[in-house]
Amino acid sequence: MNCLSCRLCIIGSGPAAYTAAIYAARAELQPILFEGFLANGVAAGGQLTTTTVVENYPGFPEGIQGPELCERFRKQGESFGTEIFTETVEKVDFSRRPYRIFSSNRVVESDSVIIATGALAKRLDFIGSGDPPDGFWNRGISACAVCDGAAPIFRNQDLVVVGGGDSAMEEAMFLTKFGKSVTVIHRRDDLRASKVMQNRAKANEKIRFLFSHIVVEAYGDRVLKGVKVKDLKNNELRNLSCSGLFFAVGHLPATKFLENQVELDEDGYIKTVPGSTKTSVPGVFACGDVQDKKWRQAITAAGTGCMAALEAEHYLSTEMEQVDGLHWIE
Incomplete structure (x- = not known):
């Protein structure tokens, strides 16, 4: 099985994941992103790919088709150097550093992880x-x-x-x-x-x-x-x-693959520190609908994707150096 190393791995797609990729790539973190292959029965890009005209995303006064908006997000992240794999993450190992992320085709070892796998409306x-x-x-x-x-x-x-x-x-x-x-x-x-x-x-x-x-x-x-x-x-x-x-019968967050390696709430959403995207595991961040059960909008998901990338960058440049036994990947 192919094994890769990186400083930041992003799991997911859609506004949160792709925005995190844009910010992380521009910060020269050279992120790897697993966008999924029909994960949860939805194409890469998440719930936006199942919508038609999006009229409430800033910058598109005439509206834009959901799939086209997702593709623009993706291309922007890729243009700054994000390496994207259209593969679904099957499991993760956050028990030791570097963290390990497993798809059917490869294993990625990473010093930090952003989870942006979203939630599916029932x-x-x-x-x-x-x-x-x-x-x-x-x-x-x-x-x-x-x-x-x-x-x-x-x-x-x-x-x-x-x-x-x-x-x-x-x-x-x-x-x-x-x-x-x-x-x-x-x-x-x-x-x-x-x-x-x-x-x-x-x-x-x-x-x-x-x-x-x-x-x-x-x-x-x-x-x-x-x-x-x-x-x-x-x-x-x-x-x-x-x-x-x-x-209006609820949402199902895509967290089954985590196998409770990060703290979840009673509905299966990832718990994050209020005002932050930090999870219960140092260096692991969550953004978008996988941790947001209230707003669930493309623009709020993109905002938390930005937050997660900035927090991951800060973690990698400062906080990680203060933790004993960390393994930096060259």
């Missing part, structure tokens, strides 16, 4: 929920109201949010700025959201609730026109007209 599986041509994903179905809710196809339309937690309440209230109405569909009789969030949502005249129901089908022609819902108490089916459906 999508419910029912007829019409998948990708085109048979499904309406990105043709009326989304998992991010903040990202997509202002799109023309949703304005002044009847919209649906599936979920019952705080995120679902936030998404529903956000969508009322653009939609004619918002129906929150929840499989239980009671919401899981905090009382504060429940009260805010219930006080909004544009929001109504459909409890003890699930979505069993999405239908339309070129775009979403409605959903079929099932009453879980009597099994009755009925159609609900809508032009947008937003999943």
Whole structure:
């Protein structure tokens, strides 16, 4: 198996990883980046590759396609000297320095590591929920109201949010700025959201609730026109007209490969020092959605990618020298 050495290895892709690569490469750290090969079923670039027009990333007043934006990030990092492997990291060893990162084709030994593997929005599986041509994903179905809710196809339309937690309440209230109405569909009789969030949502005249129901089908022609819902108490089916459906049923952070070698929270996100990207392991940093369960935006991911690269550079130039037994790789 091929073995390489570097001062900084970046695991992941998308705004966080590629921004970290840009900053690290410009600092002449000559980083190696594993961008993954269909990691978690998503192309290199992460969740942005599954979106269409991105209108809220600065610098693109006319909007830009998500995959194109990711490719621009990638090319910029590569242009400064980042070595990119389209391989998925299968495991890591942070028990000793240099840290070791394993893909199916190679082992990389590195003095520091940035983890930017992201999180995948959970999508419910029912007829019409998948990708085109048979499904309406990105043709009326989304998992991010903040990202997509202002799109023309949703304005002044009847919209649906599936979920019952705080995120679902936030998404529903956000969508009322653009939609004619918002129906929150929840499989239980009671919401899981905090009382504060429940009260805010219930006080909004544009929001109504459909409890003890699930979505069993999405239908339309070129775009979403409605959903079929099932009453879980009597099994009755009925159609609900809508032009947008937003999943708000949580995210799954891509941390399984770490095998708890860094400290995770109860939901599997990497814990970082507040105001920092430092993890529980010295010299290992985390950025983007793999450690951010609140904002989950391309611009915030890019910001923490910058932070991680700067902190890694500082670690390599100062802090690492103060730790006994460190092995510098020439």
